[in-house]
Amino acid sequence: MIFQRAVRREFAHSTAGVFIALFAIMVTTQLIRLLNEAAQGDVDPGAVVALLGFASLNYLPPLLSLSLFVAILLSISRSYRDSEMVVWFSAGLSLRAWVRPVLTFALPLVFTIGALSLLLSPWALSQSAEYRGKLSNRKDAGQISPGTFQESSAGDRVVFVEAVAEDTSHVRNVFVSETEPERLRVTMARTGHQETAANGDRFIVLENGRRYELEPGVVGFRILEYARYAVRLETREADGIKQTPKSMPTLELLALNLPRYRAELLWRVGMPLSAAVLALLAIPLSFVNPRAGRSANMLLAILVYVIYNNLLSISQGWVANDQVSFAVGVLVVHLMMLFLLPFLFYHRIAVSSFMRLGR
16 A cells, blocks of 8 residues: 555656646747747737647647656656566566556546547637637738738738828728739728727728729729728638637537548547556556666657557548548557557566576
């Protein structure tokens, strides 16, 4: 009992340390990417923190899974290096006796990873997409900067304003270029301002100007003079935020029997399953042979982790392309990695027995 408490405490400390390191790397990487988007004008600088938070929530499942795997690997490897495993084997206990304390510690984290993967991660992606959509709408409709050409997010409209009044009530010398499949419209006005309709639609209201309409392949153009002309800013709110399989709630994915939705469901279900399998694989992979060096087992463990994740991605692609069924895609990879466990345990136990007899 004392041993199991000590092992769980060591697992917890190692998991926390590894997770903090990985989380810091992830946050730094995402922050650099978002700051680069903000510098290019694709993201509002004030939205960087919110988008960073949504990205962090999305990456929690794989980070926790990797942290659990590495923590168990490091803890048992330390027992080998400090010769604690010699005492363990001399007491008549085998390597299989580590399965119970490892599972006792890992299962709560596995259930947490499952909840994050099935519920929180898609919610974070959905909120991030909605937030980006609102920011794009604000960019389309919103703040007019004098002396700069501003292109809409759809790329079909360019607005130029020469000057803004001191009280920001109106703008002067407005130029609007609109591209349509059948014609090009160029609208100019001496003054203009923005209005918001009761339903939330935004308009640029131009006053005392002209509009030129040109049709490709037609000689000449039309000139229209107006006293007041309103241009509605077509925002993404009209079309709604388009949901992707990654951002859809899990309950909605279950109701859709299409390959690409099943593939996303396979990935979400595979996160907690792979975390449990990796926790068990870490036990035999943590073996340290002093003659081979301390890093040999880590290289093998990293190789197993990379192969496992690549196999999950491949099975997801097969399900998305309707090459295999959802059940086959879920079971094959995890069962294949589970079948490695008896072989790895047998090999490590045989090597440990040989080393013990050699002494």
